[in-house]
Amino acid sequence: MTGPVSTDRASDEALAELLMRWVPQQRWFAHKSSSAHLQRLERTPLDEGGVAQLVALTVRTGLGDEATSTVYAVPLTVRHAPDEALAGALVGHLPDVDGAEAWVYDGPHDPTFTRALLSLVAAEEGAGSPAFGVHGTSADGGLPVPAGASTKVLGGEQSNTSIVVSAPQGSAEAPLIAKVFRVLSAGDNPDVVVQTALAAAGCERVPRPAGWVDGTWTDPSGATAHGHVAHLTEFLAGSQDAWRVATAAVAAGRPFSEEAGELGAATAEVHAVLARALPTEPATPERLAALADGLRARVAWACTAVPQLHEVAEAATARVDAVRHVTGAPDLQRVHGDYHLGQVLRSAERGWVLLDFEGEPLRPLAERSVPDLALRDVAGMLRSFDYAASSGAASSGAGGEGAGAWAAACCEAFLAAYAAGTGVDPREPGSAAAALLAALELDKALYEVVYEVRNRPDWAHIPLGAVRRLTSPPG
Template sequence: MGVPVKTSAASDEAIAELLRTWAPAQRWFAHKGVAVHVERVERTPLDEGGVAQLVALTVRAGDGDDAPRTVYSVPISVRPSPDPDLVAALVGELPDVDGAPAWIYDGPHDPTWTRALLTLVASEEGAGSRTVGVNGHSAEGGLPVPAGARTKVLTGEQSNTSIVVSADVGETPLIAKVFRVLSAGDNPDVVVQTALADAGCARVPRPAGWVDGRWTAPDGSAAAGHLAHVTEFLAGSQDAWRVATAAVGAGEDFTEQARELGRATAEVHAVLATELPTEPATPARLAAVADGLLERVAWACAAVPQLHEVAAAARERVDAVRHVQDAPPLQRVHGDYHLGQVLHSDARGWVLLDFEGEPLRPLAERSLPDLALRDVAGMLRSFDYAASTVADPGSWGPDCRTAFLDGYTAVVGADPRTGGQAVLLAALELDKALYEVVYEARNRPDWLRIPLDAVHRLLRPASPDPS
């Protein structure tokens, strides 16, 4: 795929200044509230005319050489005249970009940009310069990319940007997820979903393909990894968060749905344990897990002063992981599992999405085998959040937790509420709640009481056995 458009250093500087003020206001920008310094801009056109472009934007968030540096993927469309259909997506107007006046638009909102991305996937071709480039790949046996598709950006997503690609009658609609923070290495969302789909698992969307590429890392070295992932879009489905909160709001029982969700979760874990590498839960490996959990306790307590009073109890709870004798092997997992990561389809039941893992964890760490119970703990926390959307949920949350665990146990054959598994689950649920405390304190202080109350509840001594 030849792309003759030549970019210039002067144009890069102009676009960098434009993005310096625009990017921090976007939902996907992770370093809000601090001074942003653009240190590098690398651009590559995606189409023959150079309208669709991809920018690798390296920023230093904060003052000082030790401030964190991040490379963001910023899709833009560069047009020679204003487009009345893209007024809401305008980034800014520049007098000279590559030799001509230009109107810069937020790429995902421009159908031309998305079609250029899909063309790369369908043709399995690439484009780029010496330092930055892109390559498209079609999934083997995957879904075809529709021609001339209509596109729409989904609202609500924060860390990435997803674009729904409508299709004609008889074609499968797709969704293209553009990864916003660029990290060297394979993205788990691509690797894990592809492995599940290749194994015939119907609990994930079918893949169409992906785009990978290369760019310059913050330290100046060459980096390569995934840029976007294109999969089946389940039209007419509802995410489990909306289904669950509607039920609790209406005072409706949700236990049967929770039980089936437990079964679906266990089915996915079983396939992952078969298709991707596992690791024995040796004493050394469990000690490493415990050390990581202790680091989370220290991180959370340093970030949120309200946690200081429970720090000692939290350390004791998570340190118990190193003494578990009957832990199952570690395996690939979802890593950031909650109700918002699951869809309900009338035809397919529960379908799991977004296997990237926690956005705050390094990519290499998110790609390692982990305890499957981390996903179980994440969903238990999500039921707590759903129950907290009404003033008096009664026993809705505990009932859903019990049903979910019953469904999970029915498939895996081992109850995570017993023996060493109970120790692991308790530590992992506390770990997730601590993560939530920090997130809410930084982003949604009005929600802080939900995970903070959970931390206190999870650290209470177990009730004595009435028998």
């Protein structure tokens, strides 16, 4: 347990004012279009000197019935002299924090913070108090945490912050990646639970675990909450992002069917292990009816958000409502939940390796942790092939017809290999799997239309084309 650091209300208020100017500008802040108001700040040191600190910042956004409160994890380092090496990570300067002038830095960019976090995991120790604190746990049989590690923050993430941890030169210890969950939610994070279960079952399709940090904080209602704060896993150095591999293939006019088939087999393997390692539930008529209700609501939401979709509303509603009448549906199980090419790495030694089992970050954690249809992951990957084809073709100036054929070949190869690995073939006309996949793929495409219209209008034609295809009569 780290030693206490004197804190006072004035220091917390000064930090809160500084963070409320800085946090809404960060990529991981979830409600950028809304006004943000501080609801609560809690903080605790993670090391003996109090340089590394963790803040739980509860922020209220929106107005009236639309208002929502979110608890963010904000790692900081608080130094009493400026550090030029951290100039790019400076959050701000304050005249008095805990009795001294302070320069406040974004913690993940400061090796001192990451080493403090790693020390908690390696020693399985805690920091803070029962009301607000954290505790590290090493994964049984997992990878060791390197001492004296160097660190580097990965760019490009939207909802979390990942830090590559490299062992000192000459060390035999494997590099790790430490993911800090920026939104704190009560309960076990699926990224920790699912990857740990897969690794414990001997599945090589996920990074090996090293450990995790769980914490206790105050939720927006004032009650005590407990959940995961960070996750440490193997870092696959030299691997390639599947999205980049696929889009490069399109741009170069190369097929991707063989790789897509291998990815289908890897996906089937992961789904099969999850069905054995974690609880499943039958797809009862009641569960399917609830799913159909949710899918109908998504159609209505999308058509309201994008009036252009009204022309397919009737066909879309009929397609998703077919789920209500499915018989013989596969059991519900734990799944990836946000599956696309960007969530997969190509390793020279291990082949396809799946990452980031958190599920859709904007969905409540409780929803992301319940068993679901494995075909939801299949639908996500089919949509990703469509996006990769269009993106790669656009970058090379290739025509849309060739991109469509490329995507269709990838989907066919993926589905064939997935069917061979699971015995569930969504290509079989009239089958339960075919009806479920059609509805789930349409649901994903409708979500994409709304997202693209709001954020990237030039991309909206990709999911719009998919919606028209998926609502057209068979053949």
